[in-house]
Amino acid sequence: MSAVRYTVRGVVQGVGFRPFVYRLARRLGLSGRVVNSDEGVLIDVAGPQEALETFERSLRDEAPPLARIDAVERGPSSFEGDDFVIAASERTGEAVTLICPDVAVCDECAAEFEDPDDRRFHYPFINCTNCGPRYSIIQGTPYDRPATSMAVFEMCPDCRAEYEDPMDRRFHAQPNACPVCGPGLTLVVPWPAGGPAELLTGRRYVRLPERFDALGPADAARRLLRLGAIVGVKGLGGFHLAANALDAETVRALREKKDRPAKPFALMCRSLEAARAVAEATPEEEALLASPWAPIVLLRKRSEPEVRLPESIAPRNAYVGVMLPYTPVHRLLFEDGLEHLIMTSANPPGEPIVADLDEARERLPGVTRTFLDHDRGVVNRNDDSVTFIEAGRVMLGRRSRGYAPYPIDVPWPTADVFAAGTELKATFTFLTSGRAYVSPHLGDLDNRATLDLYEETVTRFRRWFRVEPDVIAHDLHPDYLATRFAEELSDREGLPLTGVQHHHAHTAAVMAENGFEGRVLGLALDGTGYGTDGTIWGCEFLDCGLAAFDRAGHLGTVQLPGGDTAIRHPYRVALAHLHAAGVEDLGAVATELFPMVPENERDLVVQQTEKSVGAVRTSSAGRLFDAVSAIAGVCHEISYEAQAAIEFESLVGERAGRTYPIEFTEDGVLVVDPGPIVRGALEDRRAGVEPSTIAAVFHATVVRFCAEAAERLAAARDLDSVALSGGVFQNRFLLRELIAALEERGLTPLVHRDVPTNDGGVSLGQAVVASDRARAGRLQRG
Numbered sequence: 001m002s003a004v005r006y007t008v009r010g011v012v013q014g015v016g017f018r019p020f021v022y023r024l025a026r027r028l029g030l031s032g033r034v035v036n037s038d039e040g041v042l043i044d045v046a047g048p049q050e051a052l053e054t055f056e057r058s059l060r061d062e063a064p065p066l067a068r069i070d071a072v073e074r075g076p077s078s079f080e081g082d083d084f085v086i087a088a089s090e091r092t093g094e095a096v097t098l099i100c101p102d103v104a105v106c107d108e109c110a111a112e113f114e115d116p117d118d119r120r121f122h123y124p125f126i127n128c129t130n131c132g133p134r135y136s137i138i139q140g141t142p143y144d145r146p147a148t149s150m151a152v153f154e155m156c157p158d159c160r161a162e163y164e165d166p167m168d169r170r171f172h173a174q175p176n177a178c179p180v181c182g183p184g185l186t187l188v189v190p191w192p193a194g195g196p197a198e199l200l201t202g203r204r205y206v207r208l209p210e211r212f213d214a215l216g217p218a219d220a221a222r223r224l225l226r227l228g229a230i231v232g233v234k235g236l237g238g239f240h241l242a243a244n245a246l247d248a249e250t251v252r253a254l255r256e257k258k259d260r261p262a263k264p265f266a267l268m269c270r271s272l273e274a275a276r277a278v279a280e281a282t283p284e285e286e287a288l289l290a291s292p293w294a295p296i297v298l299l300r301k302r303s304e305p306e307v308r309l310p311e312s313i314a315p316r317n318a319y320v321g322v323m324l325p326y327t328p329v330h331r332l333l334f335e336d337g338l339e340h341l342i343m344t345s346a347n348p349p350g351e352p353i354v355a356d357l358d359e360a361r362e363r364l365p366g367v368t369r370t371f372l373d374h375d376r377g378v379v380n381r382n383d384d385s386v387t388f389i390e391a392g393r394v395m396l397g398r399r400s401r402g403y404a405p406y407p408i409d410v411p412w413p414t415a416d417v418f419a420a421g422t423e424l425k426a427t428f429t430f431l432t433s434g435r436a437y438v439s440p441h442l443g444d445l446d447n448r449a450t451l452d453l454y455e456e457t458v459t460r461f462r463r464w465f466r467v468e469p470d471v472i473a474h475d476l477h478p479d480y481l482a483t484r485f486a487e488e489l490s491d492r493e494g495l496p497l498t499g500v501q502h503h504h505a506h507t508a509a510v511m512a513e514n515g516f517e518g519r520v521l522g523l524a525l526d527g528t529g530y531g532t533d534g535t536i537w538g539c540e541f542l543d544c545g546l547a548a549f550d551r552a553g554h555l556g557t558v559q560l561p562g563g564d565t566a567i568r569h570p571y572r573v574a575l576a577h578l579h580a581a582g583v584e585d586l587g588a589v590a591t592e593l594f595p596m597v598p599e600n601e602r603d604l605v606v607q608q609t610e611k612s613v614g615a616v617r618t619s620s621a622g623r624l625f626d627a628v629s630a631i632a633g634v635c636h637e638i639s640y641e642a643q644a645a646i647e648f649e650s651l652v653g654e655r656a657g658r659t660y661p662i663e664f665t666e667d668g669v670l671v672v673d674p675g676p677i678v679r680g681a682l683e684d685r686r687a688g689v690e691p692s693t694i695a696a697v698f699h700a701t702v703v704r705f706c707a708e709a710a711e712r713l714a715a716a717r718d719l720d721s722v723a724l725s726g727g728v729f730q731n732r733f734l735l736r737e738l739i740a741a742l743e744e745r746g747l748t749p750l751v752h753r754d755v756p757t758n759d760g761g762v763s764l765g766q767a768v769v770a771s772d773r774a775r776a777g778r779l780q781r782g
């Protein structure tokens, strides 16, 4: 007989870890105790040596699905006794506990949910230690029911018995509830009791079925959805707007009401079979859809779908975002026949997702007055995460539900940092003890609502994860609200500030995620990022270390009149590029290519372009995609970010057998001349070449100039790894082909793993850059 103490660190609280330890010890005939503490889970076990060895192995091998074990430390124990017990939580003071993200309903709960004899049959808030809400309901740590929005519900005797039984799947399941004691649904409809039995759905009135009042809230909501209504549905981290995806008229009404003419809507499909009916899914994509994190997965639309969706769901897009019902509430919407729902986050563009009914009414007036509400509070808003799988890699487009606030490990010594992030797709990061706590996607930081959520979430993260920053990192753009927030925080607390160039941060994030501490060639293909020379960068070849970088190469700079305004009008970007490319008689070219633009507007833009009025100088890759997309006749005006590039990519079919001419100039810095590319596209357009061919040739051109420039710079600077980052790498053709082209040239491509390739990943990069500078003593007090 001997006794051992194990300290288990990682995500081990609120995930059924203690009952798992209890059952394991019982099975092996060991005595001892298990307790939650601030340092993790502490286990004392006593018994024969062989059983102890099996115990230690099984701690990792058989751990519950949601547990993430970072370390198991073994030490001496003075435990004596013959029983095994789960002891009360201990607070020792210092270390932080991790917070589990929200988890989709597990198979066991799903089976109970479908069982008419179960006491939770069709109960919309069924959960257990393996599933259910976590991050979205947490107010404070340690994670206990009184510190969640479940505190107001007192457990009934049946639920309490489960909660207190270590052998039960619901032992210490903090959100445990049932129809007797837990939260419930309410249908909020825009008419008084006994009022008119007609409802405005989309743009028409429908007569409600007989005895509609007698239906339960979920049944009634489902009935309304089938009739074509738009229903606000409260789920885990906030509200969605739900609508029948097969009803083209409702989809059109939703677009008009949300003022969202073209940006794709996400679909929720009843099952994998229902998803397969509309989209192609590989086994890896299906596994991701059905994973506990249940993100939106961008799937290729089927060319011969079994179920034909209206084109307006994701217009001129080769992909459609699909997710499965991840809460029991959602499952209720798919009873009897409904298979495909639009589920789009309820929020004004760029703002945070709406969290409660009052807010939904206030911030989304005129979209719907019909809501399926419930009374379990959303403490932390949490949008759906967006993922895609390309070149065998899972990539994130948006990191939120299911992923945040898991920390990302940074495998080298770190300083304590707050990194403020950037403007669009804002996130912030707290870095401490080798762990980066990246906030969930918060929205675009150009409005009050996002700024409020940003400030509130900063305060919470700081408290939960107990970070006292040594340094504050920010983007170089002086007008970003995140930059101003960083400056104010620095003033208030007397902390040093360090500015991190946008694409250096993009690259450093890739380095951190891949544990790559050396020098790397950062290839950032992006929309907009403030450069060290005051121009807007966005197609950059950076010789990067963690603390510093050298701009080794870039796309040639053009003058873009009107700056940010031009971004919404790709035809203006096209004219700027054509002008820079030396194309003569711009007025005539504008009339030829863009006859749909009103003549007076066109003339004005031509004049501004020729005189470079109010011009911003940019080397952006995103703008080159805009320009060529417009020249090819694909997209000349946009209503959402990157629309021209997305529609252009969607036209690419086969690999092109040629490229446009590629010319480099080398003068200390390698510059790719965009002129020959733009002129090549113009010639093709004039020759009547199909837009899909121009798209294919252009994509091949970008792949080639990136790969050739990378090869030259890597050789000249003795580098062998290329880190790919920036929003343009959401272009899957480009990502896939460039990875292959780099590998063909003997270079090692590094891509994102845990944070998005768009600006949602920038705060992580800022944090690791600032950390390295702080550790090298390269900071001055603010």
Ligand SMILES: [Zn+2]
Binding pocket: 105, 106, 107, 108, 109, 110, 127, 128, 129, 130, 131, 132
């Ligand atoms: Zn469960």
Ligand SMILES: [Zn+2]
Binding pocket: 155, 156, 157, 158, 159, 160, 177, 178, 179, 180, 181, 182
């Ligand atoms: Zn109960």
Ligand SMILES: [Zn+2]
Binding pocket: 502, 506, 526, 527, 528, 529, 726, 727, 758, 759, 762
């Ligand atoms: Zn960026």
